[in-house]
Amino acid sequence: MVFQNMQNSSDKPASLHDKPSLRTVFGVLRSYRMRSGMGAWVLHRLTGLMLVLYLPLHVAGLRSLQDPAAFEQYVTLYRSPLFKIAEAVLVGVVAFHALNGLRIMLQDFFFRSDRHKMLFGVVMVLTVLVTLVAGYQILSPYVAAFLFQ
Amino acid sequence: MKAYAAGWLMQRITGAGLVLFLALHLWVQHMPNGFLATADEYNRIVAEFADRGPVYEEALASGHLREALDGEHVITYSKVAARLQNPWWKAINIMLLLFGVAHGLNGVHNVLRDYVHRGRLRLIVMGIASLGAVWVSVVGIRSLLAVGSGL
Ligand code: HEM
Ligand code: HEM
Numbered sequence: 001m002v003f004q005n006m007q008n009s010s011d012k013p014a015s016l017h018d019k020p021s022l023r024t025v026f027g028v029l030r031s032y033r034m035r036s037g038m039g040a041w042v043l044h045r046l047t048g049l050m051l052v053l054y055l056p057l058h059v060a061g062l063r064s065l066q067d068p069a070a071f072e073q074y075v076t077l078y079r080s081p082l083f084k085i086a087e088a089v090l091v092g093v094v095a096f097h098a099l100n101g102l103r104i105m106l107q108d109f110f111f112r113s114d115r116h117k118m119l120f121g122v123v124m125v126l127t128v129l130v131t132l133v134a135g136y137q138i139l140s141p142y143v144a145a146f147l148f149q
Numbered sequence: 150m151k152a153y154a155a156g157w158l159m160q161r162i163t164g165a166g167l168v169l170f171l172a173l174h175l176w177v178q179h180m181p182n183g184f185l186a187t188a189d190e191y192n193r194i195v196a197e198f199a200d201r202g203p204v205y206e207e208a209l210a211s212g213h214l215r216e217a218l219d220g221e222h223v224i225t226y227s228k229v230a231a232r233l234q235n236p237w238w239k240a241i242n243i244m245l246l247l248f249g250v251a252h253g254l255n256g257v258h259n260v261l262r263d264y265v266h267r268g269r270l271r272l273i274v275m276g277i278a279s280l281g282a283v284w285v286s287v288v289g290i291r292s293l294l295a296v297g298s299g300l
Contacts, residue, residue: 073213075226076213140220
């Protein structure tokens with residue numbers, strides 16, 4: 001529907017004059033992300049909300065701390081392969097939100113705005129590094145068992 | 150606008166604290182160090198489970214308790230309890246909990262301010278979120294106090 005309107009009306013914005021195609025869609029998406037830290041903002045909000053969802057689930061599960069047998073089984077459930085993958089993803093989510101949050105705080109107080117893009121690059125590199133190091137610890141025994149058992 | 154600035158500052162103070170507490174948390178829960186059981190240690194613990202009564206026996210039989218893989222590091226109750234016997238660790242965990250709750254609730258408030266413009270609806274959603282925050286704080290502290298202090 002949106003696309004039909006785009007083709008028929010004459011007062012559409014210049015960037016929408018192209019015929020609808022996969023390429024145009026990607027072009028529009030790219031123009032969003034490139035604009036002034038939009039991607040960083042969306043990711044920060046998304047990861048923050050994921051953690052808000054995780055915290056009550058985590059604390060609800062940890063009620064088992066009051067019963068050693070229940071706690072042991074709770075932890076064992078989280079040792080199945082799918083949970084291990086989710087665990088590595090969660091570390092990535094925490095790492096991004098924490099590092100990007102630090103960047104926001106540093107920028108608020110110290111840095112000139114011409115440094116923001118560079119700082120976001122640093123955030124992404126460190127996020128990947130932290131996720132890889134923790135992800136290796138979390139997943140390598142499972143990958144090894146899968147390959148060589 | 151005063152409340153707005155307080156929320157802004159609050160998000161930064163709790164965020165700074167969370168960097169410290171979550172770094173420690175991830176270190177303790179995921180990295181190979183004395184706070185996790187090595188595969189050998191854990192398999193010895195699993196061997197002892199068999200003598201601890203029917204609950205453990207059943208869990209072992211049904212796979213709800215199982216041995217470690219080669220090279221795996223495992224979170225286990227005795228290690229957690231030993232760490233939480235240290236009042237510093239207990240305090241760190243309580244701070245992680247309360248800072249996380251405060252930061253998360255304030256974050257939800259910010260997000261609602263952007264997307265929900267009907268004042269009444271926003272109030273209701275914030276009310277539910279606040280109740281949830283109280284529940285998480287109370288239940289979380291109760292669990293933490295129950296470990297390693299005989300409460
Ligand atoms: C690891 C340390 C953390 C740091 C350094 C941090 C930092 C920040 C900062 C600075 C903001 C404000 C962003 C802005 O004003 O644009 C923020 C927002 C937020 N944080 Fe965190 N945070 C951390 C952990 C967490 C955790 C554990 C949760 C979940 C319980 C969380 C949930 C949120 C939410 C929901 C927002 C609102 C997002 C928005 O308004 O777009 N954060 N965080
Ligand atoms: C998958 C990754 C995680 C694992 C395996 C994990 C594991 C644990 C364990 C075993 C405990 C019990 C207490 C202790 O050992 O000190 C605990 C407590 C806690 N964790 Fe995590 N955690 C993870 C991620 C997180 C994240 C991302 C947050 C923050 C949003 C968090 C917040 C907490 C809090 C607040 C407590 C205290 C719980 C309570 O009061 O009952 N954890 N965690």
